[in-house]
Amino acid sequence: MSEAVGADDRNEPTTSLDDVVHQKSRLGILAIVHEGRRVEFGYLRDALELTAGNLSQHLSVLEKYGLIHIEKGYDGRRGRTWVTSTRAGTKALRREVDTLRAIVNRVTGESA
Amino acid sequence: MSEAVGADDRNEPTTSLDDVVHQKSRLGILAIVHEGRRVEFGYLRDALELTAGNLSQHLSVLEKYGLIHIEKGYDGRRGRTWVTSTRAGTKALRREVDTLRAIVNRVTGESA
Numbered sequence: 001m002s003e004a005v006g007a008d009d010r011n012e013p014t015t016s017l018d019d020v021v022h023q024k025s026r027l028g029i030l031a032i033v034h035e036g037r038r039v040e041f042g043y044l045r046d047a048l049e050l051t052a053g054n055l056s057q058h059l060s061v062l063e064k065y066g067l068i069h070i071e072k073g074y075d076g077r078r079g080r081t082w083v084t085s086t087r088a089g090t091k092a093l094r095r096e097v098d099t100l101r102a103i104v105n106r107v108t109g110e111s112a
Numbered sequence: 113m114s115e116a117v118g119a120d121d122r123n124e125p126t127t128s129l130d131d132v133v134h135q136k137s138r139l140g141i142l143a144i145v146h147e148g149r150r151v152e153f154g155y156l157r158d159a160l161e162l163t164a165g166n167l168s169q170h171l172s173v174l175e176k177y178g179l180i181h182i183e184k185g186y187d188g189r190r191g192r193t194w195v196t197s198t199r200a201g202t203k204a205l206r207r208e209v210d211t212l213r214a215i216v217n218r219v220t221g222e223s224a
Contacts, residue, residue: 012159014140022136028126031219047124097219100212107143107209 013102020065021096025050025058030093033068033085041081059083067092125214132177133208137162137170142205145180145197153193171195179204 021027028048033039045055062068067089071082085093133139140160145151157167174180179201183194197205 012140012144014136014143015159015161017136017139019136022134024126024129024131024134027129027215028124031126031215032124034219047127049127093219097216101216103139103143104209104213104216107146107205 013099013106016099018092018096020061021092026062027096029058029062030067030085030089033083034090034093038082038084041083044083062089125211125218128211130204130208132173133204138174139208141170141174141195142179142197142201145195146202146205150194150196153195156195174201
């Protein structure tokens with residue numbers, strides 16, 4: 001027990017966070033592709049300041065959990081990889097954002 | 113480049129997140145001990161639904177980065193570990209919360 005923290009504080013919003021979505025690069029990917037945006041691999045790599053290898057790993061995790069759809073194709077003769085959110089991905093991002101809002105409100109002392 | 117994302121979206125808030133603070137259990141610890149609260153180990157373990165070993169590891173990381181202060185003592189004859197935030201910890205939490213707010217606003221389409 002704490003000296004200063006009451007029982008009302010027990011329901012900690014951070015325990016609802018899902019590591020698959022909360023990890024900062026994956027959160028960044030989902031935030032960029034949300035609302036049906038179709039985003040190219042190179043754009044994500046630059047925007048999120050990741051190496052190609054690192055981005056690939058995060059995309060694999062998100063695809064494995066059904067949160068994004070990956071599409072390989074060509075832009076002229078150059079191979080391209082396109083990423084879109086799935087319905088589950090949009091839902092997971094919305095859940096994460098609701099929890100982040102609860103954390104912000106908790107820390108800043110505002111009511112949810 | 114993306115088909116649908118403009119240059120204005122380039123400054124991705126998730127790239128400002130610090131993994132030391134953003135990891136969900138460590139974020140939970142900092143959120144609970146913020147504002148000078150002095151919190152006991154067992155309380156953190158239960159509130160964050162962690163094993164003792166797992167909590168110890170996260171506390172070590174936060175202590176290593178100077179974000180919390182750990183104090184060992186006794187409550188009667190029982191050993192106790194108390195955790196408080198440092199000034200750097202409070203600052204790091206505030207930075208994290210500012211970034212989380214920016215992410216929430218970005219995803220929900222509100223202006224920051």
